[in-house]
Amino acid sequence: MSKQRAPRALGGWIRALLAVSAVMLLGTATSSALADVNTHEIRIGYQKAASDLVLLKAHGTLEKRLSAQGVTVKWIEFPAGPQLLEGLNVGSIDFGYVGEAPPVFALAGGTDFVYTAYEVPTPQAEGILVPQDSPIHTIADLKGKKIAFNKGSDVNWLVVSVLKKAGLNYTDIQPIYLAPADARAAFQKGAVDAWAIWDPFQAAAQQQTGARQLANGVGVVNHYQYFLTARAYAQKQPEVLKTVIAEVGREGQDIRADYKKAAAELAPIQGLSPDIIETSLQHYAHVFKPIDATALNDQQKIADAFYDLKLIPTKLNVHDAVLNKVGVQ
Numbered sequence: 001m002s003k004q005r006a007p008r009a010l011g012g013w014i015r016a017l018l019a020v021s022a023v024m025l026l027g028t029a030t031s032s033a034l035a036d037v038n039t040h041e042i043r044i045g046y047q048k049a050a051s052d053l054v055l056l057k058a059h060g061t062l063e064k065r066l067s068a069q070g071v072t073v074k075w076i077e078f079p080a081g082p083q084l085l086e087g088l089n090v091g092s093i094d095f096g097y098v099g100e101a102p103p104v105f106a107l108a109g110g111t112d113f114v115y116t117a118y119e120v121p122t123p124q125a126e127g128i129l130v131p132q133d134s135p136i137h138t139i140a141d142l143k144g145k146k147i148a149f150n151k152g153s154d155v156n157w158l159v160v161s162v163l164k165k166a167g168l169n170y171t172d173i174q175p176i177y178l179a180p181a182d183a184r185a186a187f188q189k190g191a192v193d194a195w196a197i198w199d200p201f202q203a204a205a206q207q208q209t210g211a212r213q214l215a216n217g218v219g220v221v222n223h224y225q226y227f228l229t230a231r232a233y234a235q236k237q238p239e240v241l242k243t244v245i246a247e248v249g250r251e252g253q254d255i256r257a258d259y260k261k262a263a264a265e266l267a268p269i270q271g272l273s274p275d276i277i278e279t280s281l282q283h284y285a286h287v288f289k290p291i292d293a294t295a296l297n298d299q300q301k302i303a304d305a306f307y308d309l310k311l312i313p314t315k316l317n318v319h320d321a322v323l324n325k326v327g328v329q
Contacts (some may be wrong), residue, residue, distance in 0.1 A: 037094075037236045042066070042244065043074045045084040045096035048270055049200055052251045053097055055265060061248045071240055079179050082106075082152040083275060085228070088113055093232040095244065099126075099154025099198065100224045104303045107321060108312035112231045114323050115243050115291040115299075119225035123217030125283040126155050126198040127237060128162065129187070132210040139166035139215055142173055145193035148186050151177035155196035156221060157302050160309065161220045170309055187211070200272055200280035207276050222298050227288070234323055245288060252286030289320060 046053040056062055063073050076093055081102035083203065087093045089111040128147070130136045136145065139162050149155045160170055176183075176192050180201050187195040188209060197205065205211040217223045217253040227248075229241060230315035263278035269305040270277060289295075296319050 037232050039237060040070055041074060042095060042230065042233075042237070042240055043071050043076060043093045044244070045076050045078055045087050045093035047080060047097070048085065049080055049198065049280075050097050051200075051262065051266055051270075051277075051284070052255065052286060054250050054269055055255070055262065056247055056251045058265065058269065059251070061250070062244060065178065065243050065247060066240065069240060071237075079181070080150050080153055081149065085111060085113075088228065088230060091230070092232075094237075095229045095241070097225060097227050100222070100226065100299065101154045101157040101302060101306075102152055103226055103228060103308055103321075104299060104316065104318070105152040105312060107303070107316050107318060108306075108314045113228045114231050114234045114321050115226055115289050115296065115318075116229045116234065116241055117227040117290050118295045120224040120285045120287045120289065121224060122284045123219075123221055123223045125217075125219075125280070126158055126196070126223055127202050127207055127216035128155075128158070128214045129195045129197065129211040129246075130193065130214050131187075131190070132212050134193070134212065136214065140168065142166075142194060142214075143168055144172070144174070146174045146176050146191075147194045147196055148176045148178045148183040148192040150179050150183070150198035151175070153198075155198060156311075157305075158221055158223070159196050159237065160215055160305060161217075162215050165220055170311075198276055198281050200270060203276050203280040203283070204272055207273075207279070224295055224298060225284075226291075226295070226320070231323075245290075249288050252288060255281060255286045296322070 007257055037245065044053070046057070048054060057075050067071060076087065078087060081098035084096045084098055085102050085106040088096055089106065089109065136142060147159060149159060163170060163172065176186065178186060180197060183195050183197065184201065184205060186192045194214065206213065227245065234241060259278050259281050263274040266277045267274045301319040302310070303318055306312045307315050
């Protein structure tokens, strides 16, 4: 009997040892990440279309607030959310602002971040455009057609959702994965039949080319925008993050108080006319809240749908991407 039990006992002991070792390694990795955090700097990833952050950068008020905490600010621009999250993944930024789909793809790819805050729904700020004289007049007409959009961006979720509402599958269309600038070029050349895009690119295409909006997110998607932070940075610098979110909130208040003034400031930065920017600004909420269960539940819905469509390889629990479940029910 003892000879038969010994291998089982030994196997159990080895499994226990491996489990303890795994915990120790995880603790070591976490400690190392925390040790690597530069507490004297925050590197913020932003997109030129993110008006609140763009104005915050231009005004320099965040630098003034954080200088009292001995922290400097470094701004790094990205063309879109997926590229920004790659920057977060490789450790080139600590904090960033993206749409609702990029975080799901990033989590599935192993990026270690936490949800920090979000902008309340802005479904009018994205849409699917077709040329003014296009024979496409309904979502059902998109069957078999080429639709350009940035893979992994928030409009990726918009396309999935509007197709489903119209009784179509994602496989019923031909997705053409292009960044905004390349997608617009393809759209204007007639190389694609439709373009899924967000503001201010959407407003610019409508006013400059006469593009017709086939659909937007209203009644289909919430189109939250998220502030994400590298987990180690969030663990070590919570007060810095509170200051950043507070300053972004103040910029949002100023924008809502005078869209025309904000548009005039943004025009030379974004390279668009003030009237286009003003239209775009009015499609966003400019109201921000700490991350909560409502927003995370919406992210879970997207993650589940993308997994079912095999757009991501892993089934996710997005509620794991918060610190100590703070503010989450």
